[in-house]
Amino acid sequence: MFNESTHKKHWLFPDLAHIDKLRKEAYDKHIETYTPLNPITYEEQSLLIRHYSKELIKFCSVYNPPVPPGTIYTALTYFNRIYLREASIQLQPRDMMFSCAYLAFKVDEYNLSIDQFLKVLPKEMQSLVGHTVISFELTVMSALNCELAVYSPYRPLHGLLTDMKVRHSEEVELLKDKSEKYLSLSILTDVIFLYPPSQIALCAIYISCEDLGIDIEQYMTECLFSDQPDGMKQAIKIVRTQDEILKQHNNKYLGDSEWKIIEEKLGKCRNPEFDPRDPNFTFRNKQI
Incomplete structure (x- = not known):
């Protein structure tokens, strides 16, 4: 695909x-x-x-x-x-x-x-x-x-949120709204030319979890990167880079x-x- x-x-x-x-x-x-x-x-x-x-x-x-x-x-x-x-x-x-x-x-x-x-x-x-x-x-x-x-990041976003709802006890509906709002800003930037949709979606969820005080790192470690020793570290690095691009972009309208x-x-x-x-x-x- x-x-x-x-x-x-x-x-x-x-x-x-x-x-x-x-x-x-x-x-x-x-x-x-x-x-x-x-x-x-x-x-x-x-x-x-x-x-x-x-x-x-x-x-x-x-x-x-x-x-x-x-x-x-x-x-x-x-x-x-x-x-x-x-x-x-x-x-x-x-x-x-x-x-x-x-x-x-x-x-x-x-x-x-x-x-x-x-x-x-x-x-x-x-x-x-x-x-x-x-x-x-x-x-x-x-x-x-x-x-x-x-390929849109909305599909992996909703897929991750659905999986979190099944595996995680946090309030996913509130996270869904915030993640979609973050994504609507993110896709106005050049991240669409740098990262695959799944990584753009993960960034939206991770930053939204931080803002809401939701611990997502346990879910990521156990469910997304359980077989990748450095996966969590690399994912957070990608998230931080994307978020910085968004912040810089938003100052240029x-x-x-x-x-x-x-x-x-x-x-x-x-x-x-x-x-x-x-x-x-x-x-x-x-x-x-």
């Missing part, structure tokens, strides 16, 4: 420096190719991507019946994978937010027609967003190398006025060939 997946083979990386290198190379490549005047900087692009990662989760949360957390994770993963290979002057984060959501809904069989997908938006936005989503569908798939299988300034700057320097708002836009599912 996961061990044989493209998710593990092609979308997990050794460290944060490697991930940043991929993003920077993608940014530089498109800046050199298009050479716009006063381009958005790499740092500004990074902040805008963080902003729209949060907006993507908000957007997915308005549907009824609710979009499953694993499907939201799929959409968020697509969105962030794109910018390991592409740049915002070509594929604007706002456009990619809607495109990745619609593709994830289809892949994970959260079945909506395009009209149902657009219905949650204000009427004045529906036509443009519909045009954008349809125009960029194959482009998004191309940017992802058609590797659309995403934009206020409303800040992201709007960057968005306006991007609108003036983006490649019009990829801009559905441009009157000369003729692009439709172009391969990149």
